[in-house]
Amino acid sequence: MNNYEYFDNVKKNAAFIEDKCHICGKSDNCLDGVYFDQEGINAVCMSCFDKGAVSVYISGYIKSRVINNVEEKAEKLSHTPPVPWIQNNDWQICCDDFMLYIGEWEQSDFINAAGDGNAVEFFYGLLCDSTKAKVDDINVLWEDIGYDTVAYVFKCKKCNRIKVVCQSY
Ligand SMILES: [Zn+2]
Ligand SMILES: [Zn+2]
Secondary structure, eight states: OOOOSSBSOHHHHSOEESSOOTTTOOOSSEEEGGGBSSTTOOEEEHHHHHTTSSOBOOOHHHHTTOOSSHHHHHHHHHTSOOOOOSSSOOOOEETTEEOEEEEEEOHHHHHHHHTTSOHHHHHHHHBOHHHHHHOSOHHHHHHHBTTTEEEEEEEOTTTOOEEEEEEEO
């Protein structure tokens, strides 16, 4: 597997499915075809994905978050394994580039990262704007992590800022 500028530890953080690869027929490390910009593909293995056989659909909305060298960065993101989103692709931006996806965090990860601080407040402080806008009661969202809510965590490689996107089933 390649090393990706925008995706940390593919083996651990990507979601693999059991289906056979649409291109080579193998079933090792297959990504779900739902994320690709071609129709009628069930699954593509990491080895075919690394060869550029298919690319991930990147909406104009995601692209519009970048200011400089948009096409170059979007092209790179489209050849980055997809975050296993429950809902729409909501890849985060910082310092005018796509952030590094570092995986899904559980409550325990936020508690560890918060150190002596209040973990719920720490968690709230990391939320991306669109998640924040949807929060009625932060404690409810917090208690739902690991149940119906997934917390996707991104890190900026330039300034180390962390942003969290929450999506719920
Ligand atoms: Zn394949
Ligand atoms: Zn940054």
